[in-house]
Amino acid sequence: MTEARHDAGMRVRREVLGDGHVDRAIATTTPFTEPFQDYITGAAWADVWGRPGLDRRTRSCITLAVLTTLRCEHEIAMHVRAAVRNGLSAAEIGEVLLHTGVYAGxxxxxxxxAIAQRTLAELGVVDPPDEQGQGRET
Structure with missing residues (x-):
């Protein structure tokens, strides 16, 4: 991968996921995982997320829908945080998940x-659910 492509991918990755997440990923990269980290930096972040055809809010909606469909539980929380960084509200994230439920199950x-509720509460976007499972948007 060229240095320019890597730099472009890292810039987008940091803007979408945040410096903390990217720094943790880099810190835990090993010789075994380094080729994959390079691949996603170039393919996912430079080549796809960096394209002009869709805004990042739309890309976040698509990503949440696909991760929900595939039940990628470990990725959903990360992309809920990314969706908030990209300007989606808790209500919009809920609509994406509701819409996905009709088609994905x-x-x-x-x-x-459940993952989004917990993650949004951690971000202070919604209140955590009370004993009855009820929360409210803030």
């Missing part, structure tokens, strides 16, 4: 809603 959406 209720169990997949149920998992994603």
């Amino acid at each position: 209720v169990p997949s959406a149920n998992i994603a809603f």
Whole structure:
């Protein structure tokens, strides 16, 4: 990968995921995982997220829908945080998950809603659920 492509990918990756997340990923990179980290920096972040055809809010919606469909639980929280960084509200994230549930199945959406609720509460975007599971948007 060229240095320019790597730099472009890292810039987009940091803007979408935040410096803390990217710094942790870099710090835990090993010789075994380095080729994959280079690949996603170039392919995902420079070549796809860096394209002009869709804004980042739309890309976040698509990403959350796909991760929900595939039940990629470990990735959903990261991309809920990214969606908030890209300007989506809790209500909009909920709509993406609800819409996805119709096409991907209720169990997949149920998992994603639980992860999103926890992540949005950690970000202070919504209140954590009380004992009855009720929370409110802030």
